[in-house]
Amino acid sequence: IVRPSNSLDIKVQTVKTAYFAKKEIVSTEKTTEAISYTFKGNNNTGTKKRKRKIAKIIYKNLQGKLINKQQTSLEQVVAALSKSNYTKGDCIDIALVKESIKFTKRTSAQLGEEVYIVIQTQYMPDREITLNLKQGGDTDALTTTKEPIYVTQNNKKVFAFKAVVGEFSQKSNALNAADFKDHAIAKITLQSTDQQENKQYKDALNKAEGKTSPFYIAMDEKKKKKKEIKKK
Structure with missing residues (x-):
């Protein structure tokens, strides 16, 4: 019996996982x-x-x-x-x-803390991913449920922050930088650059049950135009 070979090499572009993380030296x-x-x-x-x-x-x-x-x-x-x-x-x-x-997954963080958002992908080189940090749960807290809060990226307050698949791997000094070639990694601070907004967030969090509030990562991706990435 002769069977045809699998000539269709189908590559499905996938976001495997996305999580909050802390960068640690191994x-x-x-x-x-x-x-x-x-x-x-x-x-x-x-x-x-x-x-x-x-x-x-x-x-x-x-x-x-x-x-x-x-x-x-x-x-x-x-x-x-x-x-x-x-x-x-x-x-x-x-x-x-x-x-x-390595990037260690974390489930909680403090207002004002610096965190990494790590997105592991498959077959998505150079894709630019836009992310929001949105209010979770059923109760309004820092903002309305399912609405984003301000974070700081590159010294600017933003609702939408960005990460490019493979960019961290190309720029990083780490010995194992190549391990992250299929990752999009964003570094943000969990606060605005506006002190009044930060006060509002802090006051709202103090009123929340247990002084904590759930958030989730929302994202959208698009193919980034080719350009040279300068290494630091």
Whole structure:
């Protein structure tokens, strides 16, 4: 008996799952490269507490100087502070690292907190997905049921925020960035940029039962026009 082969390679474009998440570092790999930092004043690093305090300041200052997917960690800065005191002009070399990451699903968050929305897809490369965070449940709370609330994305308050399938994978510094090539990932803050609106949200939440309120992710997708994505 001769049967025809399956010549139809049908690829069904699918959103597999969408969820709130926290980005976590799975592992850190130290590289042979380093970045230099020069002190602009006198700094006492004689105790663990002082060393960590100064390290946090240095780590923050380094963020704008890391280029071409370079990255380091707070622990590497702490390790570089080998002396108990530094004066103006002193220089330290801080090891660069590469990290593996994961996105851990979460079921709750606080107003004002930064969260990730992770959408896992299939056969949807470069698709731009528009999302809303809408009031769930049967009772109005922060807004009317099934209506969106403001969130902050890229320092702007928006009802509709966006994510592009594969964009995070192309821009990310992570060692395992390729693992997220079929994901659209949006980073948002659960608040408006308008303080009056934030106060209204907070007051409404305080009046809600248990001081909590359910929300759900709504989305729409479209094919994004091809353009070059610049890597950081």
